[in-house]
Amino acid sequence: MYITSIEIKDKRFDLAEGVGSDATHTTPQYAYAVCCLNTDAQTTGIGLAFTLGAGNDLVCKAIEYLSVGLVGREIEELMSDFGTVYRGMVDSPSFRWLGPHKGVVQLALAAVVNACYDLWAKSRQVPLWKLLLDLTPEQLVNTLDLSYLEEVLTREQAIALLTDNLSTRNSRKDVLITGYKGYDTSVGWFNFSDEKIVENTKKAISNGFTALKLKVGSDDPLRDIRRALLIRKTAGDEATIMVDANQKWNVPQALDICKRLGEINPFWIEEPTHPDDVFGHQTIARTIAPLKVAAGEHIPNKIIFKNFLQAKAMDFCQVDAVRVGGISEFLTISLLSKSMGIPVVPHVGDMGQIHQHLVLFNHIGMNHEHLFLEHIPHLKQYFDNPAEIVDAYYQIPQTPGSSSDLKD
Structure with a gap:
């Protein structure tokens, strides 16, 4: 299943009076910047990033920048070493300069990444929770980027934690x-x-x-x-x-x-x-x-x-x-x-x-x-x-x- 094109949607939803309000965000508008990964199999991966309306268009624009390299990728091949792909997206020098790993770019990354996992689960015809449980510890850790965590969580430790919990x-x-x-x-x-x-x-x-x-x-x-x-x-x-x-x-x-x-x-x-x-x-x-x-x-x-x-x-x-x-x-x-x-x-x-x-x-x-x-x-x-x-x-x-x- 190959990704053939990417569509981006700016979705905003008005709320009833008082709904969603808190001490800092008193008049919220719930919104999603949506990444849609279209494929040659007429299956679409959907990824969401959550905002409060204003600025949702900025996140949508950042999705466009981050997702361009996914066109032409086959979903199983993409997810087999997704941790490397992920790090490539977040550490692209021009985008990293805007964070690193914060704000508009990080929200856009969420939408792109979530679309990849959604498409992966749909391609296997299973809900996401079952997809994740069906992966071996090594396969799951292959989808993660553990960089900058090495002193507290290595790849080997992550695999061991998941492996230790398999039998129970x-x-x-x-x-x-x-x-x-x-x-x-x-x-x-x-x-x-x-x-x-x-x-x-x-x-x-x-x-x-x-x-x-x-x-x-x-x-x-x-x-x-x-x-x-x-x-x-x-x-x-x-x-x-x-x-x-x-x-x-x-x-x-x-x-x-x-x-x-x-x-x-x-x-x-x-x-x-x-x-x-x-x-x-x-x-x-x-x-x-x-x-x-x-x-x-x-x-x-x-x-x-x-x-x-x-x-x-x-x-x-x-x-x-x-x-x-x-x-x-x-x-x-x-x-x-x-x-x-x-x-x-x-x-x-x-x-x-x-x-x-x-x-x-x-x-x-x-x-x-x-x-x-x-x-x-x-x-x-x-x-x-x-x-x-x-x-x-x-x-x-x-x-x-x-x-x-x-x-x-």
């Missing part, structure tokens, strides 16, 4: 029957009224969700405390509640407000300060313990993830395959996190479409803990094969590919 896979395949547990991230968008978050919490609980997330980071911390107490009172003591500041606080503010939010016993406090501030997160994590820090939504690449993990600056890794350099880098960071004992609970800029596959592989193939996966339903109607949630569990996708196809 069957003990973790129950997830293919039960589905993968979800958590509701939409109960408490930042611009929702107090009445709305209470109503949403009751609805989520009635739909089977036992884990919920609230957006915090108000200019008035008392608003955050009040709303957090409302959700805790409504959901009950047994519910798992996370709070997400979306980078709003400086370190002194974070230390003060996190301590006060401890009253509701949050499962984690997400993005408490600027996403590039490794030592700031380290200080927060050390000071607020045993409260836990989650981060990764805006960490742009594997190197900075490595630094966060080395500094013990995160308790939960929230890598997102439509924001770092695609599925390849997601898997690399998942291996790195596993080797350092940190669970992966992805952020889902893809609305869970791709990540429902990736968490299955992480759990079965790497022995990452089955915690839960973020659920955001706001773009469900735009996907050909939308993620399905039943009683708060993601159902196992069966359609070939990565579930990324968007309706025309």
Whole structure:
């Protein structure tokens, strides 16, 4: 199956009032820069990168630059040593100068890489999670670029980690029957009224969700405390509640407000300060313990993830395959996190479409803990094969590919 041409689409979606809002991104427009790999077999690989609208056209232009070398490649041959191809794209001198491995170029890389994996799974007529599980440890590691990680994760160590978990896979395949547990991230968008978050919490609980997330980071911390107490009172003591500041606080503010939010016993406090501030997160994590820090939504690449993990600056890794350099880098960071004992609970800029596959592989193939996966339903109607949630569990996708196809 040969790639014959590349099509790029700028897809933007307006949201209902208040939906998607947080302390930093108050009026978002969800958008995808889409890479389409057309083939001689009338099969198209679809890759997504997530943005908030403005600038999506810049990512689309960068996709054009990065993907040109894929035309004429046969998909099995391409993916047999994709790690080398990947590094060639990210280290092309003119593009590397624009990052390296950050911003518009890194987002474009995600779309291109995700399209390659989607096409690979479609060419084999299997869903992405099964494609990844069917690969040998060596074949999977061949799709990764482990450069700049050598002091903490070598190729041999990555293969050994995957190999060591082969014999126990069957003990973790129950997830293919039960589905993968979800958590509701939409109960408490930042611009929702107090009445709305209470109503949403009751609805989520009635739909089977036992884990919920609230957006915090108000200019008035008392608003955050009040709303957090409302959700805790409504959901009950047994519910798992996370709070997400979306980078709003400086370190002194974070230390003060996190301590006060401890009253509701949050499962984690997400993005408490600027996403590039490794030592700031380290200080927060050390000071607020045993409260836990989650981060990764805006960490742009594997190197900075490595630094966060080395500094013990995160308790939960929230890598997102439509924001770092695609599925390849997601898997690399998942291996790195596993080797350092940190669970992966992805952020889902893809609305869970791709990540429902990736968490299955992480759990079965790497022995990452089955915690839960973020659920955001706001773009469900735009996907050909939308993620399905039943009683708060993601159902196992069966359609070939990565579930990324968007309706025309």
